[in-house]
Amino acid sequence: MQVKKAEAVPAEPVSGSPGASIRWLWAEKDGAPNFALRLIEVQPGASTPHHAHPYEHEVFVLSGRANLMEGSGEAHPLGPGDTAIVMPDETHQFVNAGGDVLRFLCLIPLARGAKP
Amino acid sequence: MQVKKAEAVPAEPVSGSPGASIRWLWAEKDGAPNFALRLIEVQPGASTPHHAHPYEHEVFVLSGRANLMEGSGEAHPLGPGDTAIVMPDETHQFVNAGGDVLRFLCLIPLARGAKP
Numbered sequence: 001m002q003v004k005k006a007e008a009v010p011a012e013p014v015s016g017s018p019g020a021s022i023r024w025l026w027a028e029k030d031g032a033p034n035f036a037l038r039l040i041e042v043q044p045g046a047s048t049p050h051h052a053h054p055y056e057h058e059v060f061v062l063s064g065r066a067n068l069m070e071g072s073g074e075a076h077p078l079g080p081g082d083t084a085i086v087m088p089d090e091t092h093q094f095v096n097a098g099g100d101v102l103r104f105l106c107l108i109p110l111a112r113g114a115k116p
Numbered sequence: 117m118q119v120k121k122a123e124a125v126p127a128e129p130v131s132g133s134p135g136a137s138i139r140w141l142w143a144e145k146d147g148a149p150n151f152a153l154r155l156i157e158v159q160p161g162a163s164t165p166h167h168a169h170p171y172e173h174e175v176f177v178l179s180g181r182a183n184l185m186e187g188s189g190e191a192h193p194l195g196p197g198d199t200a201i202v203m204p205d206e207t208h209q210f211v212n213a214g215g216d217v218l219r220f221l222c223l224i225p226l227a228r229g230a231k232p
Binding site: 001002003004005006007025026030031032033034035037055056058060062068070076078081082083084085086087088090092105107109 | 118120121141148149172174176184186192197199200203204225
C-alpha cells in the first residue's frame with residue numbers, strides 16, 4: 001500500500017482551461033490497476049473544459065460551489081458533499097459558481113483517457 | 117448524468133464491524149460502468165474489517181483521523197486530505213484513531229467484490 005498527502009502531489013495545468021489544475025493522486029504511474037483518482041481545483045471565474053469523452057467520471061465535491069453543466073445548458077448546482085456521475089459520451093463542464101476555489105475529486109477508468 | 121447529496125444515500129452497516137457504515141454513492145445499481153464510489157464512516161473506537169481481497173482500494177480521507185493498518189501491524193496515520201492505495205491481496209484495516217467520526221471515500225472496481 002501507499003499513502004500520501006493530496007497536496008504533496010503536483011498540481012498540473014488543465015490544457016485549454018486557465019485557472020483549472022489537476023493532481024493525479026493515483027494512476028498508472030503508481031501501479032493503480034483499474035482507475036485513476038484525480039483532485040481538480042478550479043479558481044473563481046474559471047471552469048473545466050466543455051467536452052465529452054467515451055468514459056465516465058465519478059465526482060465528489062470537497063469544497064467550493066460548482067455548476068455541473070449538461071450539453072443542453074442545464075446546470076446542476078453542487079457543493080461540498082455532493083456527488084455526481086457523468087456517463088460516457090455525455091457533454092459536461094464544471095464551472096466555479098462561487099467566490100472560493102472549487103475542489104473536487106474526479107475518477108476515471110484507466111486505459112481509456114488516463115494519463116500514462 | 118446524475119447528481120445527489122452523499123448524505124441522502126442510506127448508510128448500511130458493515131458486516132462484522134460494529135460502528136462502521138457504508139454508503140454506496142455510485143455502483144452497478146446506478147449504471148456505473150467500471151468502479152464504485154463508497155463513503156465509509158467509522159465511529160470513535162471502531163474500525164473496518166481486518167481483511168484482504170483480490171481487488172484494490174483507492175481512498176481519500178474527508179474528516180477524522182485513521183490508522184491504516186498493514187498485515188504486519190505497521191500503522192499509517194491518515195487525516196483529512198490524505199489519500200491511500202491498497203493493492204489487491206494486501207491485508208488492511210482502517211482504525212478510527214481520533215475522537216470524531218472518521219469519514220473516507222473508498223473506491224473499488226466493479227465485477228470484483230462490488231455490490232450488485
